[in-house]
Amino acid sequence: MANIVLISGSPSKNSKTASITNQLQKELIERNHRTSLIDVRELPAEDLLYGNFNSKAITHTHELIRHADAVIVLSPVYKGSYTGILKAFLDLLPEKIFAGKVIAPVVTGGTIAHLLSIEYALKPIFSIMGAKEILHGVFILDTNIQRNEKGDVFLDRELEERVESLLKAIERKEPTI
Ligand SMILES: Cc1cc2nc3c(=O)[nH]c(=O)nc-3n(C[C@H](O)[C@H](O)[C@H](O)COP(=O)(O)O)c2cc1C
Numbered sequence: 137m138a139n140i141v142l143i144s145g146s147p148s149k150n151s152k153t154a155s156i157t158n159q160l161q162k163e164l165i166e167r168n169h170r171t172s173l174i175d176v177r178e179l180p181a182e183d184l185l186y187g188n189f190n191s192k193a194i195t196h197t198h199e200l201i202r203h204a205d206a207v208i209v210l211s212p213v214y215k216g217s218y219t220g221i222l223k224a225f226l227d228l229l230p231e232k233i234f235a236g237k238v239i240a241p242v243v244t245g246g247t248i249a250h251l252l253s254i255e256y257a258l259k260p261i262f263s264i265m266g267a268k269e270i271l272h273g274v275f276i277l278d279t280n281i282q283r284n285e286k287g288d289v290f291l292d293r294e295l296e297e298r299v300e301s302l303l304k305a306i307e308r309k310e311p312t313i
Pocket residue numbers: 146147148150151152153154212213214215216217244245246247248250277278
């Protein structure tokens with residue numbers, strides 16, 4: 137059993153990325169992992185906007201991440217990169233907090249043309265934050281995210297397989313972390 141933190145980085149109320157996050161969390165729980173969710177949208181906006189390093193809500197997230205074996209970071213692509221709210225949050229984390237953890241990016245986007253935002257936007261910041269083990273990650277086109285009224289997500293088979301591979305990759309790292 138691994139301790140896995142999910143960081144969901146969309147500011148949107150009816151967020152597709154958040155639906156994916158919830159689905160992944162459910163699947164991890166079914167696989168007997170311990171999980172914690174950090175929904176950046178739920179953190180105090182003023183603390184994020186004014187860079188309040190002493191915010192209790194933010195320092196609590198430090199503890200969750202410190203105790204994690206793996207962190208899944210989820211963001212929509214906004215203007216070719218990850219979201220500003222996610223950056224505001226990451227800026228408030230201790231510099232090398234991802235050291236010794238497996239980091240897995242999951243990105244949703246409107247065009248496959250921005251697939252590489254994982255490589256040129258997210259992975260460098262994970263590295264700056266001390267990550268040495270950054271998994272390949274998954275890019276999900278927003279048109280492929282089907283949801284029912286309860287918020288359950290349905291992905292096509294190919295995407296399901298890519299998500300499954302990501303979860304297995306996290307689990308394969310488990311004994312070494
Ligand atoms: C402000 C804004 C900027 C966006 N910029 C891009 C972009 O540059 N590239 C892209 O592929 N999709 C872009 N999109 C589409 C979103 O990435 C996509 O719809 C995503 O799944 C939305 O996730 P969310 O519902 O969790 O916010 C943008 C959407 C918004 C609202």
